[in-house]
Amino acid sequence: MTFTTDQALEISRLAKKRPKQVVQVGHQYRYSPLYFRVKQMIDDGYLGKVTAIDARWDRNHDWRRPVQAPELERQINWRMYQDYSGGLAAELLSHQMDFVHWAFDCRPTSVYGVGGIDHYKDGRETFDNIQLSLRYEEEGMIGNFGATCSNQQEGYSFKIKGTKGMVSLLMDDGIFYPEEDIRAELQDVDGVSGATRLTWTDNKAGIKLTEGTLKDGTYYALEDFYSCLQEQRLPYSNVFNGGETAIAVALANQSLYNGKVEKWQGKFDLS
Numbered sequence: 690m691t692f693t694t695d696q697a698l699e700i701s702r703l704a705k706k707r708p709k710q711v712v713q714v715g716h717q718y719r720y721s722p723l724y725f726r727v728k729q730m731i732d733d734g735y736l737g738k739v740t741a742i743d744a745r746w747d748r749n750h751d752w753r754r755p756v757q758a759p760e761l762e763r764q765i766n767w768r769m770y771q772d773y774s775g776g777l778a779a780e781l782l783s784h785q786m787d788f789v790h791w792a793f794d795c796r797p798t799s800v801y802g803v804g805g806i807d808h809y810k811d812g813r814e815t816f817d818n819i820q821l822s823l824r825y826e827e828e829g830m831i832g833n834f835g836a837t838c839s840n841q842q843e844g845y846s847f848k849i850k851g852t853k854g855m856v857s858l859l860m861d862d863g864i865f866y867p868e869e870d871i872r873a874e875l876q877d878v879d880g881v882s883g884a885t886r887l888t889w890t891d892n893k894a895g896i897k898l899t900e901g902t903l904k905d906g907t908y909y910a911l912e913d914f915y916s917c918l919q920e921q922r923l924p925y926s927n928v929f930n931g932g933e934t935a936i937a938v939a940l941a942n943q944s945l946y947n948g949k950v951e952k953w954q955g956k957f958d959l960s
Contacts, residue, residue, distance in 0.1 A: 714931030717906030
């Protein structure tokens with residue numbers, strides 16, 4: 690939503706002064722039926738005690754667009770330059786970070802990142818290879834968020850790991866993999882009732898979380914935005930929770946470039 694922590698704080702102050710203005714932030718997972726279901730599973734205890742989150746968003750591409758004139762380079766390839774972009778942390782990993790904030794009602798207590806321009810030596814300033822470690826102390830969780838521009842094998846990967854099972858998510862599909870003893874319990878329940886709230890995949894290895902084809906998350910977000918305009922209410926993804934995610938990303942980028950662990954401060958609590 691913003692580039693710096695101070696900008697996020699300032700916009701939250703403006704939003705409180707102007708409550709009739711409706712501002713929606715583009716974190717579409719807060720509108721996806723799939724991600725709503727996963728949040729409900731977490732709330733209902735299906736995953737048990739969650740301690741680890743592994744998220745990646747990889748590609749094998751330079752992220753460049755063709756430039757017809759040299760003076761347009763920074764405008765067209767703005768993602769390459771620190772004046773305009775927070776790089777991979779902002780453009781990609783912010784979505785998964787935001788879901789963690791929402792699903793667990795949490796904020797990171799500390800953020801540490803490493804990275805570099807490791808493949809594309811083309812004058813870019815933002816890193817093409819990063820790894821972030823976020824500690825959620827009150828929740829007893831560690832979040833690992835990574836992205837690279839030089840291998841696409843995993844592509845998008847989002848795994849939430851608990852003592853009872855793991856959810857493996859794509860943007861519009863997901864599977865719940867229960868731990869062995871929990872799998873036996875769920876199969877017994879299914880044998881008695883004929884069905885559970887969850888549906889086993891064909892190979893019985895996991896439980897599929899979606900039925901049919903979902904629309905792109907932006908569709909659901911725009912529906913809510915329209916309703917918010919009519920009803921003068923706060924969007925699910927708003928200046929306050931969007932600001933907290935922007936702050937987490939800003940702290941990640943500070944750590945990436947200064948090599949230090951960045952700490953969450955009380956003033957960053959906006960929602």
